Amino acid sequence: MNVAVDATRFADLTRQHHRELQLHCYRMLGSFDAAEDHVQEVFLRAWRSRDAFEERSSARTWLYRIATNACLDTLRRTAPPLQPYPDQLLDERPGPDAVAVGRETISLAFLAAIQLLPPRQRAVLILRDVLSWPASEAAALLDTTVPAVHSALQRARATLRERWPGGRLDWSPAGEPDPAQRELLERYIAAHERADPQALIDLLREDVRLTIEPGVGEWTGKAAVARALRRDMNTPGRWRMLPTAANRRPAVGAYVRGAGDTAFRPFALIVLRPEAGLLAAMDVFETPGLFAAFGLPASLDD
Structure with a gap:
């Protein structure tokens, strides 16, 4: 044939x-x-x-x-x-x-x-x-x-x-998540949902790197990343996060609730690189259109 x-x-x-x-x-x-x-x-x-x-x-x-x-x-x-x-x-x-x-x-x-x-x-x-x-x-x-x-x-x-x-x-990805990595992911999510920048900063390595795509910016070092986090986490209750995985690394789907909105809408996918119990890198992708490919819901209720 x-x-x-x-x-x-x-x-x-x-x-x-x-x-x-x-x-x-x-x-x-x-x-x-x-x-x-x-x-x-x-x-x-x-x-x-x-x-x-x-x-x-x-x-x-x-x-x-x-x-x-x-x-x-x-x-x-x-x-x-x-x-x-x-x-x-x-x-x-x-x-x-x-x-x-x-x-x-x-x-x-x-x-x-x-x-x-x-x-x-x-x-x-x-x-x-x-x-x-x-x-x-x-x-x-x-x-x-x-x-x-x-x-x-x-x-x-x-x-x-x-x-x-x-x-x-x-550039090797981490292996299967162990209990320490799962706990780190839970603490990361909780800090965001409480809008507690210090709790998040406490999870960072001194040489941590934060990138925000597409083309928003890159910050290297705990002090620089801390300043960026404090700027963006100043309103309690704005964030909800769901765990997922991307490129063989733990990740979260981040949802944001805008002023006057009763639901949380997709905002960014955040891919994390844990090392020795702390976060070595956070790669943020402001691509809400990808949430469906990750099996994440189109919105979350308040």
């Missing part, structure tokens, strides 16, 4: 490879929304070009070629803002990409690091170091030579080593 003309077989392929292609686009682009849009574009392009698929390569390789080129086309024009990825989708079911998903290459630190790379270097790094494709297959996918792939990979690795001397250990 030829995949080039068989609609049923094509539908099976889209179901089989949807999640791993979404993850590939997410790593390339760093954006959950953009990744999902690109997967739909990948399948549209694949359907339109299905008669040209002669099965000289696997269907999976063919789809990855389309996905990578679609992402490269976008990255030549613009860089989408960094967004978190829901753990519930990572754990949805095993598949061809399951081993890679379980590694550090889904962490926010890794994704932020590879945003420093030119698009083709990023593609080579993902194909070779994340997906473990042979250099010959990566070269064929990118329509280049094996020496060019080796050269791009060396440059990409050098850039990452310069920023992250500790290598992958520097």
